[in-house]
Amino acid sequence: MSNSVDPPAGWPATEAEALAEQQRLRGLVDAGPCGPALAGLSLVAGVDVAYDDERDVVAAAAVLLDRHSLEVVEESTAVGRISFPYLPGLLAFRELPTVLAALAGLGRTPDLVVCDGYGLAHPRRLGLASHLGVLSGLRTIGVAKTPFTFTYEQPGPERGAWTPLHDAENGEEVGRALRTRRGVKPVFVSVGHRIGLAEAVHLTLELAPAYRLPETTRKADSLCRRALSAAVERC
C-alpha cells in the first residue's frame, strides 16, 4: 500500500515527448534467450492497472507468486492520478508510473514480471512489457488478450498449440498466439526484456494451468480492482 503516487520526474506528458522517449529506450531492450537462467526463476510477479476516469484515479497491483505452486507470496498496490491519456501504442505512459510504484512496494525482487499487454509486439518495438523491463531492469514478458494490430492464423484447439503473430507491415514474427485452454481463444505472448520468445511462451503456459490468462495477471487484476474501489470510496 502507499499514498497517491506521482509520475517519475521528467515523465512524458505529451504525445511528442512519449514518442521521443520510446525512440530513446527501444534500443535498450534485451530480447535474447535467458538460457539456464530460466530454471532459476522462482518468483514471478503479475502487474495490472484499473481506472476510474470519472474521478481521475488509477490503481495498480503487483502480486508475487511462487512460480511452481502459484501460491501468493506477497502483494502490493499503489494509487495515483491518471497522468496520460489512452493512446494505442503509448499505453506504457499511462500505466507504468503506478505499476512502478506498486512494484517498488514489494519486499522481494521478482525473477519475472508478467504484463497485461505487449512487449516487442508493438509498432515501435517498445510495448509496455519491454518498456517496464528497460526502466526496471527486470525480466518481463507481455501476455495480451487481443491481437492489437497484428495478424495470425488460428492455432490448433489443444492447450499449448501456437502460431506466429505477425506485424502486417514487415511480416516479422513479433510474438505468438498461444492456446492456454482447449477450445478457448488464444492469448498473445511477446518478449518483454531479458528473455526469448520460446521461453516466454513456455512460462505463460506454466503460469496458466487452469484458465486462459496466467494466474499472475488474474490475481493482479482482481487486486487492482479492489484497490481502486477502496481508494475511491475512501475519498
Place this chain on the structure above:
DNA sequence: GCGACAG
C-alpha cells in the same frame, strides 16, 4: 481522408 487500434 477514414477506420483500426494493447489497456
Place this chain on the structure above:
DNA sequence: ATCTTGTCGC
C-alpha cells in the same frame, strides 16, 4: 479500461 443480464456449458 469501463458500462452491463442472462445464459450456455462443463
